[in-house]
Amino acid sequence: VDLLGATATSAGYTKDYARYILIGCPFMVSALVLNNQFRFQGNAIFGMVGIFSGAVVNIILDPIFIFVLDMDTGGAALATILSQFLSFCLLVGGTFHGDNLPLSLRAFRPTVERYSKIISGGLPSFWRQALASVATILLNVAGREFGGGDVAVAAMSIVSRITMFAGSALVGFGQGYQPVCGFNYGAKLYGRVREAFFFFFKVAAVGALILAALGFLFSPQLVAIFRRDDSEVIRIGATALRMQCVTFPLMAWFFPTSMTLQTTGLSLKASALAMCRQGLFFLPFILTLPRLWGIPGIQLSQPAADLCSFLVALPMGLGVLRDLRLAQEGLEAQKE
Template sequence: MNRSDAMRDQEIGSLLLKFSLPAIVGMLVNSLYNIVDRIFVGRGVGSLAIAATTVAFPIMIILMAVSMLIGVGATALISIRLGEQKKEEAEKVAGNAMTMLILLPAIFAILFLLFTEPILVAFGASENVLPYARDFVYIIMFGSIFGSISMGMNNFIRAEGNPKMAMNTQILGALINIVLNYFFIFRLGLGLKGSALATVISQFISSVWVLSYFFTGKSLVKIKTKNLMPQWPILLSIMAIGFSPFAMQIANSIQQLILNKTLMNYGGDMALSAVGIMMSLSTLLFMPILGISQGAQPIIGYNYGARQYQRVKETLKIAIIASTAIALAGYLVLIIWPTEIVGLFSTDKQLIALTVHAMMIFFTMLPVLGFQIISSTYFQAVGKAKESAILSLSRQVLLFIPLLLILPHFWGIDGVWRTAPIADFLAVILTATVIYLEMRKLGKVTVIAQSEEVACH
């Protein structure tokens, strides 16, 4: 059974495990890198450096958003086209996407470098934090193309049915990053510049690794020179599907900008450092769920394209159950050992106490967020951009940002922490309603498809 046919015929549970486990391992390694990186920064440079990475985070999110606009959209289309047995069209999508994964981050990096300091100040950098943030982001920008290629095209590898190779890409980049971070910060004394340099070098090596997969004949979907010239119909299809995760990341960046400003007003640099620690922990908590999401996406997309709707529903159900179990386990670890976990990042007792208090409130709704994330991914996978955009944006734009602007006026800094669980609860209610209606509709389509199949026989 070849890689493509397995998505149509193999038992769903084992297939999802086969696709998700490498993604989970790869993303866990990546998230562990982020945690280790912030531990190195916190202990090797100081709490202001943690605050600087918090200020720089919205900019890195925007770079990620550009990659996801093309990478996620192209991945969904590649899966659907392979399910429809249209390999040549899948290759056109991949070629067009590769070109845009190079051009878009390059344009963004140039624009940012022209207005660095005003952007960093707008994103919450105080006079004390600004020098650290500037040093960090300058270097990150020069490696933006490498990060775009390695992240975006690694999704193509997963879409064509080779999740282990995609996992190896993530592990390679993360391990190199960890080793170089330690060497540059603690051995060479390069501080936050060393952390940024380690990131860029690891992204460069990862991008070379990914490109070698496509240009040495290992891939099912080939990158051909004739497909590199952008074609508007293809690009518009890619961006229509990729718009949901793109918009979600842009909203996340705007959310982070407003959050940073609010934190500076109510808690200062210490509150920024606390959020920096929580973001690292959040990455670790959400990456396994996103791994399941990435594993489910090509299976859902392929079977939707092949009109195997019962397999689509089964994949969604198993993915939701697995992600909820992981989210619950992560939440229990946080509430049982909060002080010990936060203490890994800093020895500052005031920072530890503030972060533990914030974390207990901020992550209250964590156990149910797996359902929300997987459901949003379903609509990406089947090419329903509008529904995916609404669900993805519900937490960051429709709910989180308005609550963030209102609640601190009543509860001060605690109003900032309470924004997340309230927004999460409302987003889950909205998601449950939309996915229920979609499953009813899909059930009717399944009956029609089965009737047509019986008629053909």
């Protein structure tokens, strides 16, 4: 746990949490896969019900295991894996419901071609998630080494959770956009893909601006929800949150571009863009800026990475929109 950035205070809690959560990883991963399968079959409601049911159970079990049974962070982890197992069971059962594709070992026909397509399509998501984990580790290490220990780690962890919650709204909307993008792209309805892209961008821009404004105005209050009695955590976290709110609206372009590249099969470009935000840009910033400026360097790392990522995503997004327009014009010319 030392390599993951844990401090002397948090190491014990981390071990207690990991001891349970690792047991439930197979069910958590399987539930995630099945949820995506339902979404791309056009049955997003059932996938949502499966995941949402587990989340509700998790909320109910958390206080029981943590406070009533006095299990602390281990109880939180146990509540999580039990709720994820429930989601897994519901989603597996859902594959045999209605028009959904049923799970069948007899239908399992692995081929190199199929695995190559799965890997190619999944690489952008893999890099996005893998580098996000590395970024979190380095953020914790920077807080421990250059930010004064537990206070900076706690503050930046809180900010990460708040921004992750806000970002999840954009990602969730984008996950609804991806099947629309994929179906229409496969049907060579490139004009509809462009329309869907701009609709996603407009909705994301409005939503991101509202969330960023609220986060900027109420940053101390938001951080205080998690550590009300620690003024130093609130001070450091509020400043970091406001910095991230300044660049958060740029994600309204970043996410549509990344998801469009991934869904239309441009895996190399999608992977490169996915690696930018919390990889190619964030990692150098978090490794250098805290050494130069301490806590302000930690606070600036993610906003600086977001800005650089937007500058990369802007020409990529414009390029894919241009290609879609040209493809649509080509089809129309053939009809004439």
